Amino acid sequence: MEGMLQDIDRLLKEKQFSEVKTMVSNENPADLAVLFDELFGEDFEEKTEFMILFRLLPKDIAAEVFAYMDGDMRRHLINMFTDKELSEILELFIDDTVDLIEELPANVVSRILKHSSTGERKAINEILRYPRDSAGSIMTIEYVSLHKDMTVSEAFDKIRRVGVNKETIYTCYVTENRRLTGVVTVKDLFMADEDEKLGDIMETNIISVNTHEDQELVGNMFRKYDLLALPVVDRDNRLVGIVTFDDAMDVIEEENTEDFTRMAAIAPNENSYFKTGIFRHAGSRIGWLLVLMISATVTQLITNRYDAIYSAVPLLVSFMPMIMDTGGNCGSQSSMLIIRGIALDEIHFSDFFKVVLKEFRISILVCSVLAIVNGVRVYIVYGHNILLAVTIALSIVATVIISKMIGSALPMLAKRVRLDPAIMATPLITTIVDCCSLFLYFNIAALIFHIQ
Amino acid sequence: MEGMLQDIDRLLKEKQFSEVKTMVSNENPADLAVLFDELFGEDFEEKTEFMILFRLLPKDIAAEVFAYMDGDMRRHLINMFTDKELSEILELFIDDTVDLIEELPANVVSRILKHSSTGERKAINEILRYPRDSAGSIMTIEYVSLHKDMTVSEAFDKIRRVGVNKETIYTCYVTENRRLTGVVTVKDLFMADEDEKLGDIMETNIISVNTHEDQELVGNMFRKYDLLALPVVDRDNRLVGIVTFDDAMDVIEEENTEDFTRMAAIAPNENSYFKTGIFRHAGSRIGWLLVLMISATVTQLITNRYDAIYSAVPLLVSFMPMIMDTGGNCGSQSSMLIIRGIALDEIHFSDFFKVVLKEFRISILVCSVLAIVNGVRVYIVYGHNILLAVTIALSIVATVIISKMIGSALPMLAKRVRLDPAIMATPLITTIVDCCSLFLYFNIAALIFHIQ
Numbered sequence: 001m002e003g004m005l006q007d008i009d010r011l012l013k014e015k016q017f018s019e020v021k022t023m024v025s026n027e028n029p030a031d032l033a034v035l036f037d038e039l040f041g042e043d044f045e046e047k048t049e050f051m052i053l054f055r056l057l058p059k060d061i062a063a064e065v066f067a068y069m070d071g072d073m074r075r076h077l078i079n080m081f082t083d084k085e086l087s088e089i090l091e092l093f094i095d096d097t098v099d100l101i102e103e104l105p106a107n108v109v110s111r112i113l114k115h116s117s118t119g120e121r122k123a124i125n126e127i128l129r130y131p132r133d134s135a136g137s138i139m140t141i142e143y144v145s146l147h148k149d150m151t152v153s154e155a156f157d158k159i160r161r162v163g164v165n166k167e168t169i170y171t172c173y174v175t176e177n178r179r180l181t182g183v184v185t186v187k188d189l190f191m192a193d194e195d196e197k198l199g200d201i202m203e204t205n206i207i208s209v210n211t212h213e214d215q216e217l218v219g220n221m222f223r224k225y226d227l228l229a230l231p232v233v234d235r236d237n238r239l240v241g242i243v244t245f246d247d248a249m250d251v252i253e254e255e256n257t258e259d260f261t262r263m264a265a266i267a268p269n270e271n272s273y274f275k276t277g278i279f280r281h282a283g284s285r286i287g288w289l290l291v292l293m294i295s296a297t298v299t300q301l302i303t304n305r306y307d308a309i310y311s312a313v314p315l316l317v318s319f320m321p322m323i324m325d326t327g328g329n330c331g332s333q334s335s336m337l338i339i340r341g342i343a344l345d346e347i348h349f350s351d352f353f354k355v356v357l358k359e360f361r362i363s364i365l366v367c368s369v370l371a372i373v374n375g376v377r378v379y380i381v382y383g384h385n386i387l388l389a390v391t392i393a394l395s396i397v398a399t400v401i402i403s404k405m406i407g408s409a410l411p412m413l414a415k416r417v418r419l420d421p422a423i424m425a426t427p428l429i430t431t432i433v434d435c436c437s438l439f440l441y442f443n444i445a446a447l448i449f450h451i452q
Numbered sequence: 453m454e455g456m457l458q459d460i461d462r463l464l465k466e467k468q469f470s471e472v473k474t475m476v477s478n479e480n481p482a483d484l485a486v487l488f489d490e491l492f493g494e495d496f497e498e499k500t501e502f503m504i505l506f507r508l509l510p511k512d513i514a515a516e517v518f519a520y521m522d523g524d525m526r527r528h529l530i531n532m533f534t535d536k537e538l539s540e541i542l543e544l545f546i547d548d549t550v551d552l553i554e555e556l557p558a559n560v561v562s563r564i565l566k567h568s569s570t571g572e573r574k575a576i577n578e579i580l581r582y583p584r585d586s587a588g589s590i591m592t593i594e595y596v597s598l599h600k601d602m603t604v605s606e607a608f609d610k611i612r613r614v615g616v617n618k619e620t621i622y623t624c625y626v627t628e629n630r631r632l633t634g635v636v637t638v639k640d641l642f643m644a645d646e647d648e649k650l651g652d653i654m655e656t657n658i659i660s661v662n663t664h665e666d667q668e669l670v671g672n673m674f675r676k677y678d679l680l681a682l683p684v685v686d687r688d689n690r691l692v693g694i695v696t697f698d699d700a701m702d703v704i705e706e707e708n709t710e711d712f713t714r715m716a717a718i719a720p721n722e723n724s725y726f727k728t729g730i731f732r733h734a735g736s737r738i739g740w741l742l743v744l745m746i747s748a749t750v751t752q753l754i755t756n757r758y759d760a761i762y763s764a765v766p767l768l769v770s771f772m773p774m775i776m777d778t779g780g781n782c783g784s785q786s787s788m789l790i791i792r793g794i795a796l797d798e799i800h801f802s803d804f805f806k807v808v809l810k811e812f813r814i815s816i817l818v819c820s821v822l823a824i825v826n827g828v829r830v831y832i833v834y835g836h837n838i839l840l841a842v843t844i845a846l847s848i849v850a851t852v853i854i855s856k857m858i859g860s861a862l863p864m865l866a867k868r869v870r871l872d873p874a875i876m877a878t879p880l881i882t883t884i885v886d887c888c889s890l891f892l893y894f895n896i897a898a899l900i901f902h903i904q
Contacts (some may be wrong), residue, residue, distance in 0.1 A: 001764030026657065030676050121851075129654045160642050169639055170622050186638060187621055188500075205478060223705060224482050224758050226698035245697050246678035249704070256708050257792060258898075263715075264878070265781055274629060277808060282817035285785050289822060292781055296774035303770040310762075310769055317762055317769050318755040321776060321886050322748035328780075329717055329744055329879045333737050335714030339723045340709060358730060365734035370741060425717070426878045427781045434773050 012049045014438045021056045029064035032057070036069065042274070046078050061359055069332070070275055107307050135218050136211035138251060139232045139241030143171040148181060148199035152192045159186070167244050171229045179240040180231055182206065208233045211240060215251045220345050222248040257345060262335070263425035265292065292431050299434045306442035309451050316445055319392055320438065326370065327399040327437035328430035334359050334407030334434055335429050339421045343410060359408040360401070367400035391441075391448045398444065399437040412434070464501045472572040473508045482511055485520035494726070497528050501717055522727055556774055587670050588663035590703060591684045591693030596624040600633060600651035604644045611638070619696050623681045626654050632683055632691040632806050634658065660685045663692060667703045669749065672797050674700040711795060715788070715877035717744065744883050751886045758894035761903050766895055767834070772890065778822065779851040779889035780882035786811050786859030791873045793864060801868045804861070812853070819852035843893075843900045851889040858884055 004023065011020045020260060022292030024032060028416065036044070036053070044050045054077065057065060071418070132138025144166050145154050163169040172189075174182035182202030192201045208231040209218055221230055222245060243251075258268045265288035269276055276284075303320075310316045338355065341347030343368045347355060384389050407429050411421035445451070457476065463472045476484060488496070488505070496502045506529065508518060518526060582588025596609050596618050607624065615621040624641075626634035634654030644653045660683040661670055665763030673682060674697060682700070684693045688891030695703075712718045717740035721728055728736075755772075762768045790807065799807060834840055858879050863873035897903070 028657065028659070028677070030678075045612055064593075084774070123838060156642075163639060170641065187615060190608075190615055190621070205480065207480070213825060223701060225699075226482075230695075245680075245701075249675060249678075249697075249701060252701070252704065253796070257796070260712075260788055260792045264784045266785050266789070270673055270789050272796075272798050273789055273807075274798070278813045278817065281810075281814045282821075285782075285814070286818055286821050289778065289781055289785075289818065290825060292820060293774060293778055293826060296777050299773040299777075300770045303773065304767070307769070308768045314759045314763050315756070317759070317772075318752045318774060320769075321751040321755065321890065322745060324776065325748050325879075325883060325886065326741065326745055327752075328882065329738075329741055332716045333718050333741075336712055337718070337725055340712045344705070344709075344724075346609065346724050346726070355725075358733075361730045362733045362737070365730065366738055369734075371746060373742060374745060385564065426784060430780065430882075431777060438773065 003401045005035065008053070009039060012053060016391075017052070017056055020053065021268050024053070024056060025058050025061065025063075026284075029061055030068050031066035032061070032065045036073065038232065044073060051077075051080050062183045069201065070271065072271075072275060087442040089296070092222070100377070101290070113155040130211055132342070133215045134211060134242060134301070135209045135213045135230075136213060136240070138215055138218065138247050139211075140167045140247070141241045142167040143229070143231075143239075143242040144169055145175045145239065146172050146184065146198055148174050148202065150198050151195050152189050152198070154200070155184070155189055155193040155198055167242070168229050171242075173231055173239055173242070173255070174198055176240050177415060178238040180208060180233055183231070205387055206231065208237075209243075210235070216255050216343075218243055219248055219252040219255055223344075255343070259339070259422040261419060262422035263339070265289065265425075265427035271427070274313055288427065292427055295431045296434070297429070298378040299438060302435055302439050302442075309442050309446055309449070312451050313388075313449055315388065315444070316391075316441075319395075320441070322374075323392075323395055323399055323437050323441050324430075324434050326396060327433040329406035330363070330366065330400045331403035331429040331433040332426040335411050338408050338427060340412040342415050347412070349412050352412050355408050355412065358403060359404045363401045363404035367397045370400060371396045377393070387448050391445050394444050394448075398440040398446045399433075402436050402440065403429075457487065460487070460505070463489060464505060469504070469508060472505065474577045476505070476508060477510050477513065479513075481516035482520050482890045484509070484513070484517045484765075488517070488521065488525065496525060498785070503529075503532055522723065524723075524727060531615055561685035567828070572861070582663055585667045586663060586683045587661045587665045587667060587682075587695060588693070589640055590667055590670065590699050591663075591695050592619045592699070593693045594619040595681070595683075595694040596621055597690075597691065598624050598636065599648055600626050600628065600649065601655065602650050604641050604653070605646040607641055619694070620681050625691055626650055626684055627691050630690040632658060632660060632685055632689055635683070637680075651866065652679070658683065660689075661695075662687070663676075668707050669794075670695055671700055671704040671707055672820070675704070675796075706796070711791070711872075711874040714872060714874035715791070717741065717877075740879065744857070744879055746881045748886070751883070751890060753885055754891050754894075758898070761894050761898055762901050765840075765901055768843075768893075771847075772893070775844075775847055775893050776882075776886050777887050778848060779855040779885040780878070781819065782815070782852045783855035783859035783885040784878040785883040787863050788858045790860050790863040791877060794867055794873045799864070801864050804864050806862065807859060807860050808871055811856045815853045815856035818856075819849045822852060823848045839900050845895050846896050846900075847893040850892040851885075854888050854892065855881075855885040858888070 006021060009021055011017075011023075024035075027035070032162060036050070039053070040047050041052050054065070054229055066077065069077070069411060144156060144159055144162060150158070159169050159172065170186045172184050172186070173180060173361050174184060182198070182204050183206050184202040188201055188203075207221065207225055207227065209221060211234055218230060221227065222243075227245065227248075228240045231239055231245045232243060234240050254270075265285070267284040267287060269280065269284050271280075279445055338347055371393040374390045374396055378392045379386065379389035410424040410429065410432075414421045415423045460472055460475060463475075465468075473847055476487075476693060479487070488502070491505070492499050492502050506514060506517070518529065521529070593618060596611055596614060598610060602610070611621050611624065622638045624636050624638070625632060626636060634650070635658050636654040640653055640655075644867065659677055659679065660882050661673060663684055664687055670682060673679065674695075679697065681696045681702075682690055682693045684695060686692050706722075713720050718735040721732065721736050723732075772811070788797060823845040826848055829840045830844045831838065831841035861885075862876040862881065866873045866876045
């Protein structure tokens with residue numbers, strides 16, 4: 001690949017286009033999309049070779065490469081296309097077109113719709129009405145529908161006739177007045193006799209999803225039932241589209257990435273790391289940082305209130321980072337497990353007390369070990385200062401317990417009030433736990449050292 | 453589902469087994485596995501109704517339900533099975549059997565192998581030699597292989613004959629002396645003439661993976677190429693198995709969950725939250741907590757060295773949590789994005805300087821905003837104390853820059869030395885950043901307040 005990259009770069013510069021054409025026409029479209037990326041980088045818009053190379057691709061491969069490209073490149077291509085090129089690309093990729101249109105400014109949308117055939121325009125519009133991140137917004141209308149009175153061989157004929165343009169032919173849908181009445185797989189058809197009726201062999205216990213359901217649910221259904229495709233129906237059980245496993249896989253990845261970024265106090269962003277400019281990067285990070293910085297004012301006020309204590313025993317200050325970090329880490333462990341459990345549909349709000357009780361029992365085990373290790377360490381290192389050792393050990397106990405309680409409770413409460421549980425991860429939990437742990441630490445110290 | 457749960461519970465207790473049998477035989481196996489879970493909970497081993505209900509399932513459904521159950525339930529069932537039941541279940545699920553065997557103690561493995569047919573035993577053994585989490589360990593050998601001299605209609609005949617026991621029939625593999633020479637999909641077969649030779653229509657530009665490759669790579673290939681199945685070959689390009697999309701989806705989820713837990717300083721564990729006992733939970737959390745707690749000693753020593761400074765200006769202590777948290781959060785943001793980018797194969801070690809430079813530029817933007825907001829706030833709140841305001845603002849600048857550098861560099865370095873980049877997430881980054889930020893903070897304060 002590396003060598004090919006340099007060859008193509010050189011050949012393009014030498015204008016040996018027919019050789020480039022031969023080289024690229026046997027490549028996999030996904031690899032070609034990567035090649036475009038590596039060849040032209042972030043300033044592809046200024047390079048004339050970009051359009052030249054794209055136009056050297058065979059038509060069908062060009063359409064697939066287009067589908068694998070990221071938003072910026074696709075936008076640029078659409079602006080540079082002739083009308084003929086535009087409609088050729090569109091024809092081949094109805095469902096990717098929809099994803100694309102949702103990301104585009106209005107003037108580009110109207111340009112696309114103008115060059116779509118009536119059927120495509122209707123399809124695009126129908127899909128466009130569904131809310132963002134709903135099942136409707138990720139589905140494709142390119143499925144095979146059959147009728148229950150068809151025989152197996154008639155079904156095969158229809159699949160042969162219409163299959164070439166469909167996203168999947170392996171799961172077919174039996175409809176009656178557009179209502180979904182059965183599902184039949186090509187495997188079922190293979191195993192049946194040629195003259196059996198579909199009505200007799202189809203599966204009627206259908207797993208489907210409503211157009212307005214969240215895409216997260218779609219992902220969970222694919223995970224749970226190992227589906228190849230999931231039918232999407234409207235309120236009246238009319239079949240309007242299907243979600244295929246590859247789109248579901250993208251959804252699962254997208255949801256995971258969103259969780260990962262939210263958990264790091266970053267506003268989610270659909271572009272990849274390198275495609276996002278530094279201003280956009282900074283913008284998506286500053287918001288939470290400011291919120292958390294201002295929230296830390298509470299911790300600051302608490303600390304300030306106890307200055308008599310650490311003025312009397314300055315050594316106490318040096319233990320603050322350890323107490324805070326241990327609290328933050330314990331809280332993060334609990335919140336991460338609960339957030340992940342909620343995302344995988346294993347933990348629900350109804351488990352609230354069960355989870356909090358379980359975390360309480362775990363925290364007792366954890367804090368015993370940490371308190372003993374730390375108490376002994378402090379006792380030995382700080383000249384057998386038993387008061388200090390007890391203060392640190394007790395503070396660790398209180399901190400671990402309270403942080404595990406907070407860490408486990410907040411994600412479930414967030415889910416309950418329809419917030420994304422992922423925001424209740426490390427950064428916010430740390431800030432909240434800091435307040436509590438320092439408050440407990442100073443009070444325990446005040447008690448043990450008899451300071452008012 | 454809720455109502456059904458209660459009905460079945462009641463009917464089992466009243467020993468109305470034939471009614472239970474009718475109720476369960478129309479259910480989806482995945483749902484039934486959930487039902488077993490909800491009906492019997494964690495103490496299923498003590499409930500006699502557990503085995504009764506499982507034996508009431510029709511044979512083929514029983515095998516599928518078995519495949520959907522978690523490790524503990526499957527282990528219990530294997531111990532309770534008669535030999536006949538055991539071999540029936542095994543026959544239906546070669547590839548799940550392999551996953552299962554890897555999790556089982558040796559005596560159970562030998563019991564299973566004893567009751568497997570020669571073919572199965574060979575298959576299981578062949579798969580078992582592959583390293584944990586390799587492509588070989590997750591593949592199934594239940595694929596359809598064809599020959600390039602076959603015609604399309606002969607291929608259809610073979611698929612009909614052998615297809616019922618195969619994991620997927622939709623992608624078939626053309627082999628010659630077991631070497632993989634082509635791939636042909638059922639869709640290709642549909643679109644071809646009945647008497648065309650497979651050699652003429654098969655795809656010879658094959659995407660495959662070696663048995664010893666890591667399963668993470670398998671997941672990435674499914675994501676990149678939208679595959680239905682991926683052939684697994686040995687060193688000599690002999691086809692030994694395939695990975696299907698549903699197994700790949702499980703792998704992706706497993707890798708994500710592993711990343712999530714590692715990032716929260718928890719040792720990964722394959723069971724779900726509720727299935728893991730509190731001792732196991734505590735055990736997988738204490739290790740990192742202890743390591744991080746001991747590492748915090750460094751921060752403690754640094755803090756201690758500067759006690760002259762905070763004894764002179766006690767107000768400085770109260771800003772410690774805010775400085776530390778801001779540093780931790782900034783570092784986490786960078787490390788999370790880099791870790792995710794590495795996992796999705798978007799960021800490589802060769803991008804090291806590009807990434808660190810980008811993070812440096814972002815950190816300049818971020819720290820400017822945070823320093824100004826905080827400097828102004830401190831100036832206003834603390835009676836126009838300009839020295840304090842400048843100290844805090846400069847400390848924020850230094851902390852944000854250093855933490856973003858550390859947060860972006862460490863995951864890439866970890867990858868470079870073949871550690872999981874996910875360990876370089878929040879907890880470890882926070883501990884490292886704490887040292888640096890407090891060191892900078894106290895030195896800046898010493899400089900500005902002229903304290904030695």
